Amino acid sequence: MGTESCTCGCGGPSRDSLLQVGRPPAAPQSRSEPGGHTIEQARVPAGSFLMGDQSGDRNPGDGELPVHEVRLDAFSIDATTVTNDAFAAFVDATGYRTEAETFEFSAVFHLALTAPDEDVLGVPPQTPWWRGVRGADWRRPGGAGSSIDGLGDHPVVHVSWNDAVAYCEWAGRRLPTEAEWEYAARGGIAGAKYPWGDAEVDAGGWRANIFQGSFPRENTLEDGFLTTAPVRTFEPNGYGLWQPVGNVWEWCADWFDPRTYAASPAENPTGPERGGARILRGGSYLCHISYCNRYRNAARSQNTPDSSMGNAGFRTVAR
Numbered sequence: 001m002g003t004e005s006c007t008c009g010c011g012g013p014s015r016d017s018l019l020q021v022g023r024p025p026a027a028p029q030s031r032s033e034p035g036g037h038t039i040e041q042a043r044v045p046a047g048s049f050l051m052g053d054q055s056g057d058r059n060p061g062d063g064e065l066p067v068h069e070v071r072l073d074a075f076s077i078d079a080t081t082v083t084n085d086a087f088a089a090f091v092d093a094t095g096y097r098t099e100a101e102t103f104e105f106s107a108v109f110h111l112a113l114t115a116p117d118e119d120v121l122g123v124p125p126q127t128p129w130w131r132g133v134r135g136a137d138w139r140r141p142g143g144a145g146s147s148i149d150g151l152g153d154h155p156v157v158h159v160s161w162n163d164a165v166a167y168c169e170w171a172g173r174r175l176p177t178e179a180e181w182e183y184a185a186r187g188g189i190a191g192a193k194y195p196w197g198d199a200e201v202d203a204g205g206w207r208a209n210i211f212q213g214s215f216p217r218e219n220t221l222e223d224g225f226l227t228t229a230p231v232r233t234f235e236p237n238g239y240g241l242w243q244p245v246g247n248v249w250e251w252c253a254d255w256f257d258p259r260t261y262a263a264s265p266a267e268n269p270t271g272p273e274r275g276g277a278r279i280l281r282g283g284s285y286l287c288h289i290s291y292c293n294r295y296r297n298a299a300r301s302q303n304t305p306d307s308s309m310g311n312a313g314f315r316t317v318a319r
Helices: 084-094 099-103 161-171 178-186
Strands: 041-044 047-051 068-072 075-078 105-109 120-122 130-134 249-255 278-281 301-303
Touching (some): 041 178, 047 178, 068 178, 084 161, 099 105, 178 249, 178 278
Antiparallel strands (some): 041 075, 047 068, 105 130, 249 278, 278 301
16 A cells, blocks of 8 residues: 655654664553543534645645545544643543654654754654654653753654553543545635635744744744744634644544545544554644745655654544
């Protein structure tokens, strides 16, 4: 099944590409009864929409076509991505250890690195702005010299798809399907490129947290952020979602296949039955028009479910 469409590394490198090592066994994970999810909810009404790229800015190979009608039942979705504070509550309640902690390394953008040279374990040759960093995890997003002190309202990062699912199981929720994510991100504006419409991200002031400057060498910080922004930055869309594009990529439930849309059912689609990578949506603070325009409603990316990186998090849904 094709998983090579995103070659720019915008969705983060896979764990295998960072370091070719034998994988340690996963640590046993403790569980508690569902509860404790405190993220504000946005209610998305039942309805239909045209899923896929209608702007012409699609990326060949990502499978953003054909545009097709999808009908969805109503659901509630987190108004923001899951924050560091919310994820800490889950860890405190369960003793859960993320895969970045189990593997003892994760992917860090080179300008965000806060670690000694000896902690850099690998550099993917096709995406050399990434570093495989020993000790990087959700508590230490830049490596050993960093922390999340003062970042409780920022999105949790360095969480894999598997980690996000573990949180959902504890919270009694689930990850959104790709169709649910796109429907919610559009905020009720039919066919628009972005959650706010078709105006570009920097038109009349910044509308999303993406990379400014010359990628990947220099970020001019015009929007005020080198990496993550607080989850309630900029303006929410028509359904009340904050930053569905930019800031951090968001894991979705579906397996990735660029051929999905050609055979997708019209009602409540859940994606392919199997695959090698899971869907990521929304782009991140590393997206830049010169190499990655995936901060659009219809844009798709993917990574292996055990991979983690400093620019990916998640939000959850429930009926």
